[in-house]
Amino acid sequence: MTTRMTPDELEKERAPGRILGRGPLGFSRRTWPFIKVLVGNWLFALVYYVTVKQFIVTWEPVSWTVADRLELMIKCSILALAPAVVGIAIVAAQRLNPDMWVGQRPKPNSALDVNTRFVLNTIEQFILFLVGLSGVALFAPISEADSIPILTSLFLLGRVLFWIGYHKNPYLRAFGFGITFYPTVGVFVWLILLMAFGIRLPI
Template structure:
């Protein structure tokens, strides 16, 4: 529960910092969006590389056998699945939200991308080492996207 609460606080802080302190000109929005997605893609890339390296040294995995339940490979597969799910959600939300946030959009989107990278690393490490860190990593990558979605919808409706 603490990890989830800290993840929510992280999300609110990311968006606050992106709005108040990260002042990037609006004409840079496309560049910031591209950078945000590149940052967000780093953890899935690292997990895929780790999975490929693991398969390279294991004949059963090379032959297509599934990972043993609870094994490090199985955990990494779950991390990858969840990271891709969250990245798909981010790809649907961040461009639209960044556009609706107008002058705050570039800074917020950049903070979302950087925050996603850090929180997904915490999720991955936490999945292997510590359930509270895992909870924080999940919440810290999920809640910011939801917060910015609600904020952008409120701007659009009002």
């Protein structure tokens, strides 16, 4: 037979959670470092994008036809996928090393295991990035065509930092993941605002 707890008893049960730092949003003290990394991702990506767009890249295509848009998108997509191609080549070579295996599976946290995860994550990220990049190429005016190579450079930087960080410590991959993923989220927000509500923000 179960007994119903009194309000005072419930309060005592909640007390340890409060000591650990859990708040109304369910965050604990262990969560805050990841929140800080998340905010850092946003700030870094924003500062990088604005700085490169305003002060470094001054390129504008001569023409901006459908063929020009498609050409630029394909070129940037090839560059964005280059880390995955390199990773696949490395994984293929590492698979020949018997020390990398435990039975029929890669040894946990081995270079083969990390590189395999990197390749899979990069391909997943690339699918989202490609869809977003296609939307930008379709809807962006010629004056904002430079956003496509800038977004590509940010994607590449994120993948490299993710790869390096993953090999040093799995937690260090978070920053590279963030500056790969969250700019893509920003692109999707831009596209949804434009397509669904007719709101065209500068990009």
